[in-house]
Amino acid sequence: MASIEMSHIVKQYGDGYPAVNDVSLDIADGEFMILVGPSGCGKSTLLRMIVGLEDITSGDMVIAGDRVNDKAPRDRNLSMVFQNYALYPHLSVYENIAFPLRLAKVPDSEVRKRVEEAASVLELQEHLERKPANLSGGQRQRVAMGRAIVRAADAFLFDEPLSNLDAKLRGQMRTEIARLQRRLGITTVYVTHDQTEAMTLGDRVCVLRKGVIQQVASPRELYEQPVNLFVAGFIGSPPMNFLPASVEGTSLSTPFGKVELGEERAEKVKGYDLLLVGIRPEYFEDASLVDEAKKPYGSTFTARVDVTEWLGDAQYAYIPYEAPAEIAEQLKQLSRELDSDQLRTQAVVSIDSTSRIREGHEAEFWLDTRKVHVFDPKTGENLTRDAEAGRKLTEMAAEDRIEQVERAKV
Amino acid sequence: MSTREKVGWGIGGLIIIIYCLFPVAWIISLSFKSSDDISNGQFLPTVFSGANYEQILVGDAAGLFLPALVNSFGICLIATFISCLLSMFAAYAIARLDFPGKKLILSTALAVAIFPVISIVTPLFNLWRQIGLYNTWPGLIIPYLSLTLPISIWTLSAFFREIPWEMEQAAQVDGATPWQAFRKVIVPLAAPGVFTTAIIAFFLAWNDFVYGISLTSTEAARPVPAALGLFSGASQFESPNGPIAAAAVIVTIPVVLLVLLFQRRIVAGLTNGAVKG
Numbered sequence: 001m002a003s004i005e006m007s008h009i010v011k012q013y014g015d016g017y018p019a020v021n022d023v024s025l026d027i028a029d030g031e032f033m034i035l036v037g038p039s040g041c042g043k044s045t046l047l048r049m050i051v052g053l054e055d056i057t058s059g060d061m062v063i064a065g066d067r068v069n070d071k072a073p074r075d076r077n078l079s080m081v082f083q084n085y086a087l088y089p090h091l092s093v094y095e096n097i098a099f100p101l102r103l104a105k106v107p108d109s110e111v112r113k114r115v116e117e118a119a120s121v122l123e124l125q126e127h128l129e130r131k132p133a134n135l136s137g138g139q140r141q142r143v144a145m146g147r148a149i150v151r152a153a154d155a156f157l158f159d160e161p162l163s164n165l166d167a168k169l170r171g172q173m174r175t176e177i178a179r180l181q182r183r184l185g186i187t188t189v190y191v192t193h194d195q196t197e198a199m200t201l202g203d204r205v206c207v208l209r210k211g212v213i214q215q216v217a218s219p220r221e222l223y224e225q226p227v228n229l230f231v232a233g234f235i236g237s238p239p240m241n242f243l244p245a246s247v248e249g250t251s252l253s254t255p256f257g258k259v260e261l262g263e264e265r266a267e268k269v270k271g272y273d274l275l276l277v278g279i280r281p282e283y284f285e286d287a288s289l290v291d292e293a294k295k296p297y298g299s300t301f302t303a304r305v306d307v308t309e310w311l312g313d314a315q316y317a318y319i320p321y322e323a324p325a326e327i328a329e330q331l332k333q334l335s336r337e338l339d340s341d342q343l344r345t346q347a348v349v350s351i352d353s354t355s356r357i358r359e360g361h362e363a364e365f366w367l368d369t370r371k372v373h374v375f376d377p378k379t380g381e382n383l384t385r386d387a388e389a390g391r392k393l394t395e396m397a398a399e400d401r402i403e404q405v406e407r408a409k410v
Numbered sequence: 411m412s413t414r415e416k417v418g419w420g421i422g423g424l425i426i427i428i429y430c431l432f433p434v435a436w437i438i439s440l441s442f443k444s445s446d447d448i449s450n451g452q453f454l455p456t457v458f459s460g461a462n463y464e465q466i467l468v469g470d471a472a473g474l475f476l477p478a479l480v481n482s483f484g485i486c487l488i489a490t491f492i493s494c495l496l497s498m499f500a501a502y503a504i505a506r507l508d509f510p511g512k513k514l515i516l517s518t519a520l521a522v523a524i525f526p527v528i529s530i531v532t533p534l535f536n537l538w539r540q541i542g543l544y545n546t547w548p549g550l551i552i553p554y555l556s557l558t559l560p561i562s563i564w565t566l567s568a569f570f571r572e573i574p575w576e577m578e579q580a581a582q583v584d585g586a587t588p589w590q591a592f593r594k595v596i597v598p599l600a601a602p603g604v605f606t607t608a609i610i611a612f613f614l615a616w617n618d619f620v621y622g623i624s625l626t627s628t629e630a631a632r633p634v635p636a637a638l639g640l641f642s643g644a645s646q647f648e649s650p651n652g653p654i655a656a657a658a659v660i661v662t663i664p665v666v667l668l669v670l671l672f673q674r675r676i677v678a679g680l681t682n683g684a685v686k687g
Contacts, residue, residue: 053579073582080583086576090598100584147584 002064002154002187003029004050009059011045011211019045021211023059027189030405032181034202035191038234038339042211043191044159050189051080051157064154074103079148080157084164085140087132087147094119094128097146104151118150121180138169149180155187162197174200182408193339195235199223203401204394207231209337217390218397224371225390229380232278232373233338238316241347242334244327245277245374252277252374255321256347257301259369265384269374275383276327276375281316281350283371287364289352298368306346308359315353317363320346330377434662441655448651462656471641471653477629478637482661485547485633486615489554493611494604496555497562502592504563505570506578516564523560531624538625545627553621558611565610569603570596605672616665634661 004027011020020042027033035043048054049061052073061068068076079100087096095102097118101111119125122142132140141161148156158177162170178201181188192198198205199219207214207222207230215227219235226232232240245252245259250266252259254277261269269275287300307318323331323345331345349365357363374384411419440448441462443455450456466475504512534553535544543549573596581591597604622636629637638657641650 051583053582072587073579074585074587078583080580082576082580084574084576086574086580088577088581088595088599099581103585103590147580151585 005062007060010057012057030185032188032203034198034205036198037208041208047191077154079153081144081161083160085144100151118146158190218394221390221393229375238348240278242276244323245275276377278373281348283368284349285366286351286355287366290366302364317349437655441659462652478634482633485550489551489615490612493558501566504567519560554615557614562607
């Protein structure tokens with residue numbers, strides 16, 4: 001049980017490239033912190049610096065009040081689950097889980113008790129005598145977790161633990177990890193590039209880009225009040241749509257018609273020639289299915305639908321639009337940075353699954369303008385972010401966490 | 411594969427096997443020939459006789475052969491053990507650590523391996539005479555290390571490189587010191603590699619002739635290959651081919667046994683299941 005405090009952590013490799021650049025992050029005792037970002041953003045490096053497998057170039061790493069910069073991994077009392085599990089192939093499952101205890105010279109009877117306890121939590125009892133080679137992927141994953149929980153570590157560190165599992169198992173293990181963390185109430189740092197994991201598991205999520213923290217907040221705050229274009233584009237699936245826009249009075253003119261901002265938000269975007277307006281797919285709707293009472297809160301427009309995807313519970317429509325060359329280039333760069341390669345400028349629109357909008361036809365859409373965000377295309381900064389509302393969302397998440405931990409203790 | 415291809419491969423394989431094993435078969439057959447038969451030009455002996463074996467195991471040549479057998483075993487086993495141990499540490503360092511001069515060590519090892527033995531043996535003879543290593547076990551073990559170490563370092567460092575880094579890092583996070591991580595995780599995983607290396611090193615030492623004949627003078631340290639060269643016939647007009655063949659068969663047996671014994675340990679894929687895919 002410990003908090004982890006990082007201040008001005010820098011990791012520079014031999015060639016001077018800063019993989020992690022001036023990261024300051026406080027992780028509270030018992031908190032579930034997610035480090036997320038596209039590949040190469042430095043999230044794994046940061047995790048490995050916490051556990052001590054990577055040297056810290058400068059800055060302070062403080063775990064449970066002790067500065068651990070110069071401590072070896074074995075002296076930090078942390079446990080880690082590796083991406084490829086790193087099980088010891090020559091040992092049985094039992095000995096794999098018991099390994100940390102054996103090193104600590106724990107007496108045999110105590111080892112047996114604790115391994116069996118861990119095995120029953122992870123439902124590994126009938127596999128204890130088998131070798132890792134004979135286990136399935138999910139079972140190996142559970143053995144790796146067993147090895148982590150068997151010891152009373154100060155914190156758990158996970159390095160993309162589910163990325164090698166198939167989608168169904170991943171979902172199961174995700175809930176399993178969440179339950180385990182709440183039950184044990186141990187500080188957890190979890191690295192992932194999968195945003196579903198980030199959103200569902202984390203109390204707070206730290207979004208990294210090229211070694212620099214973009215935003216640390218609860219999943220809800222990240223989703224509703226992102227600080228910049230990068231976070232807005234990274235969080236959410238399908239991703240947020242970015243449309244070019246110019247200011248006209250209190251509204252924005254976009255390829256999909258006028259977007260009314262209202263006095264307050266219009267004030268914030270004054271003076272910019274060209275803006276990017278960020279609209280999440282679900283802010284759109286098939287206009288014919290929108291409640292009359294709701295309609296005044298948004299605007300309607302007609303557009304030609306290129307492709308529709310019907311998924312049963314949801315339906316997506318793709319609407320191409322024209323963007324000025326500089327905006328198109330910037331969006332392309334952003335999508336490349338987010339590990340996706342968007343080929344054309346198109347908006348993804350989530351509409352009700354009962355909608356009969358058809359491909360290749362003109363259709364009328366409604367757009368909820370209350371929640372759109374406006375970004376400065378040059379700096380990427382979110383001009384309409386409501387910091388106060390965001391803070392409240394994260395506070396609520398913190399309260400939830402405390403309540404859940406309390407409940408788990410009973 | 412079609413039946414025709416299978417037959418083709420079978421015949422091809424058979425030809426190669428016959429070509430490789432024919433000298434061995436010839437030696438075995440020779441070792442069972444009586445002295446009258448030796449130069450009769452036939453493959454099979456007219457009468458199977460154990461006289462040659464008798465001669466080297468209990469007869470005249472026993473004084474020459476049996477101590478040599480003991481010497482060979484002792485010297486080769488010790489040399490193999492030392493070279494495995496040293497090369498294990500060296501190879502681990504080469505595979506894992508980044509230190510200046512790493513390439514130099516590897517290339518020096520290679521250079522030593524290709525250095526012709528015959529060119530060092532004369533100076534070594536003089537040196538050994540002066541410092542009292544001539545005709546002793548250590549006097550052969552040391553040069554044998556120069557034969558076995560380079561190849562051991564090369565093969566073992568290849569094996570160590572195959573072991574995922576994460577294994578060791580996981581052990582360290584679990585609370586192991588670097589030495590514990592090495593002993594409890596890396597060494598068991600590298601065991602097949604160590605056995606393979608040990609066998610290769612043993613063969614190299616076991617087969618040496620030049621050092622054996624040059625650096626020894628009595629049965630105090632003379633190994634089998636050198637002893638074979640000193641066999642003499644019953645009279646000076648009789649060639650000692652029969653006893654030499656018998657001795658050759660006997661010294662081949664441990665080598666064959668060694669491979670059969672360790673074959674199970676040299677299984678690839680021991681690291682299966684350590685990491686995903």
